[in-house]
Amino acid sequence: MGVKEKYRRIAPPQPTLEKIYTTQHRCPKESDLLALSKQCDMSVQEVTIWFRQRRNQDRPSITQKFCEASWRFAFYLLAFVAGLCVLLDKPWFWDQKECWKGYPQQVFLPSQYWYYMIELAFYWSLLFRVSLDVKRKDFKEQIVHHIATIFLIGFSYCANYIRVGTLVMLVHDASDYIMECAKMLNYAEWRKSCDTLFVVFAVVFLITRLIIFPNVVIYTTFYHSMEIFQPFFGYYFFNVLLMVLQLLHIFWAYLILRMVAKFVFVGKIDKDERSDDEESDRTEEEEDGRMESKSASSTSHIGVLNKMTNGMKSKSNERNKLPKVR
Known part of the structure; x- marks a missing residue:
């Protein structure tokens, strides 16, 4: 699909x-930068650029992100x-009151069992790998979502809330x-296809997570279930977990x-709002350019000063050669 890696500058050894990067700080403060610059005989800007390049080395590559999204x-x-086939x-797919008909003694079909076990295994894998996968800004929200989903499924x-559970998984x-x-297309730099698919995703997400x-x-867990049996501990616990999921849906919808607003007013989608941005090399080039311009200006100033001092010395020498007059 034409996925290409971005060029990354490798931090010099x-x-x-x-040692500071691996054991103490990945983003040292200004006071630490000053101390490190003196310790390593480097300028503060050079130390800052080194840490930026080192952080970019540890960030996941485009290929890794593409494989994860795939x-x-x-x-x-x-x-x-599979959920649609199941x-x-x-009947409860079309009429949600059927979710509670005959509860708690309802038949548990093999297709529902495998649907449940595969979904549960997948979310356990997400929870175990959340620290190894591409880290995003909503890292904590992801952990809360995975834990709430595992508790819900389990x-x-x-x-025996199997019927409602299958509906929850299908909606998600x-x-x-x-x-x-859309992420795959974004990593492959298929901009138009990515933007179009993202709009489709936004519409489907808002309809399924904020309406359905x-x-x-x-609604069926709060009210329809009350028509069949009286509330017990499971009723409150299950609904609290559903409300936690709904709060996360509102956060992600925001x-x-x-991103949709950026697409409408700017005309393109630059990045995933949840992703951890890579510190671009443009800032490094700009800082390098500033350093070069500063050094060039400093050398030019030094040259001008040297000319002025040399001129003053030559004039004073000429004055000293003239005969003294009382």
């Missing part, structure tokens, strides 16, 4: 700075198709594969709407 796209797409012929399995898988596909999820899924 500096054992002292490397894997998630494949899973979410297959999970969504639920399309079920508790709904134990409490409806937009995720579109987002991952609260008005259909949460980020998505910010």
